Amino acid sequence: SPLASENLINSFENDANLIFLRSNENPYGPSPLARKAFAENVNISNRYNWDIEAQIISAIALKNSVKDENILLGAGSTEILDLVAKFVSLDKGNYVIADPSYDYWTVTLDNFGLTKNKVPLTADKKINLKAMVEAVNQNTKLVYICNPNNPTGTICKREALVEFVTNISQNTIVLIDETYLDFTKQQSLSNIVTDHKNIIIAKTFSKMYGLAGARIGYAIADKTLIDNLSNLQSNTNNSVSVLSKLAAIASLKDEKFVSNCYLLNENVRQYTISELKKLNCECITSNTNFIYFSLVKYNKDYFKQLEDNNIEGGRIYEEQGKWTRITVGKMDEMKKFIKAIQ
Numbered sequence: 001s002p003l004a005s006e007n008l009i010n011s012f013e014n015d016a017n018l019i020f021l022r023s024n025e026n027p028y029g030p031s032p033l034a035r036k037a038f039a040e041n042v043n044i045s046n047r048y049n050w051d052i053e054a055q056i057i058s059a060i061a062l063k064n065s066v067k068d069e070n071i072l073l074g075a076g077s078t079e080i081l082d083l084v085a086k087f088v089s090l091d092k093g094n095y096v097i098a099d100p101s102y103d104y105w106t107v108t109l110d111n112f113g114l115t116k117n118k119v120p121l122t123a124d125k126k127i128n129l130k131a132m133v134e135a136v137n138q139n140t141k142l143v144y145i146c147n148p149n150n151p152t153g154t155i156c157k158r159e160a161l162v163e164f165v166t167n168i169s170q171n172t173i174v175l176i177d178e179t180y181l182d183f184t185k186q187q188s189l190s191n192i193v194t195d196h197k198n199i200i201i202a203k204t205f206s207k208m209y210g211l212a213g214a215r216i217g218y219a220i221a222d223k224t225l226i227d228n229l230s231n232l233q234s235n236t237n238n239s240v241s242v243l244s245k246l247a248a249i250a251s252l253k254d255e256k257f258v259s260n261c262y263l264l265n266e267n268v269r270q271y272t273i274s275e276l277k278k279l280n281c282e283c284i285t286s287n288t289n290f291i292y293f294s295l296v297k298y299n300k301d302y303f304k305q306l307e308d309n310n311i312e313g314g315r316i317y318e319e320q321g322k323w324t325r326i327t328v329g330k331m332d333e334m335k336k337f338i339k340a341i342q
């Protein structure tokens with residue numbers, strides 16, 4: 001009805017007044033080429049268009065210098081993480097994860113009865129690879145490394161990570177979540193998957209490529225592992241819409257957009273960190289599009305300040321140190337954020 005559509009428009013307008021600094025989305029995206037692809041292909045949404053699956057898989061394989069058989073598409077990296085959780089849960093045991101790290105998806109592991117083995121970060125909030133190795137035992141089914149880590153934004157050195165996964169993956173599956181690697185200059189671990197049967201890399205178009213709502217991500221792994229994960233997908237090769245696949249193909253060609261976003265993020269992040277420091281907030285060096293900082297020495301009610309100013313921020317992660325996370329938005333949004341908490 002006309003009324004319903006009016007309400008819808010109003011609700012969008014209300015949303016426009018909010019500043020979203022909670023979910024690490026790209027404030028500039030989707031890329032111009034992706035927008036064009038969405039607009040130009042609406043008319044083919046009536047067909048399944050199975051052949052487009054092969055096109056996006058080839059484009060992703062090419063970008064990551066692997067074969068098509070090493071790629072599995074999912075509705076965001078969330079679907080990939082969920083498939084890995086289901087796969088490793090076929091056999092009972094435990095899983096090893098840093099704490100804090102990105103763990104919304106591990107509810108599947110918990111529901112299937114795996115035991116969570118949490119490994120504290122180092123004092124400077126880095127993933128403690130040595131302690132992770134020590135936490136692994138003969139019943140470990142999965143080791144998860146988020147690199148760079150969410151919520152801390154810290155990164156593992158590549159050589160140390162390669163050594164870690166090479167060693168650990170001999171006996172257990174290792175899942176490397178590279179959701180935020182596009183915000184760094186570090187090379188993906190994609191080049192080692194074909195030599196190591198138990199490594200899975202999860203990647204997404206949600207962050208740097210600005211397609212969070214389009215829901216498209218992927219796994220890179222050895223062919224056998226990809227086949228095993230694919231067998232657990234109820235709608236094999238069809239969970240991502242045709243429009244999202246075409247937008248992702250276009251995004252991969254839009255290198256200018258990616259390099260612009262990279263530089264904008266660096267610049268706005270630097271500004272935000274320097275302002276947070278002026279407010280006595282200790283900040284962890286970030287390799288991502290978000291910042292992990294402490295409210296211990298901040299003397300106002302941070303969350304009330306955000307609420308009063310229509311800003312959606314993160315939550316508290318480590319109660320004692322009052323650590324929280326804020327997404328790096330556009331410069332004008334971060335100026336409003338800083339003004340709100342000053």
Ligand code: PLP
Pocket residue numbers: 023024075076077078079102146150177179180203204205206212216217
């Ligand atoms: N992995 C990490 C580390 C994340 O931060 C997120 C989302 O915030 C995801 C995976 C899931 O992202 P998506 O399903 O949108 O690809």
